[in-house]
Amino acid sequence: MGERYTVTTRCTFCGQCQVECPVAAMGMSARGAVIDQGRCVGCGNCYRNCASQAIDALAADAAEGSVP
Ligand code: SF4
């Protein structure tokens, strides 16, 4: 499992992350892009390709809620 990502309010609805996502985990809502965390494989394509830097990376252990 890779890192977890979250979309922030900087999203401009451009849709590029939906194009980049290999597993179709990225959807769009009235508030911006939304990641289906159950489907996301943590590849980071959306994070790297967002022109607005609207996606934040979360520490994997923080997202999992436990520290090994
Ligand atoms: S690429 Fe970035 S700005 Fe564009 S829809 Fe996705 S999160 Fe929003």
Ligand code: SF4
């Ligand atoms: S990290 Fe990868 S799998 Fe997850 S939403 Fe972004 S592009 Fe899709």
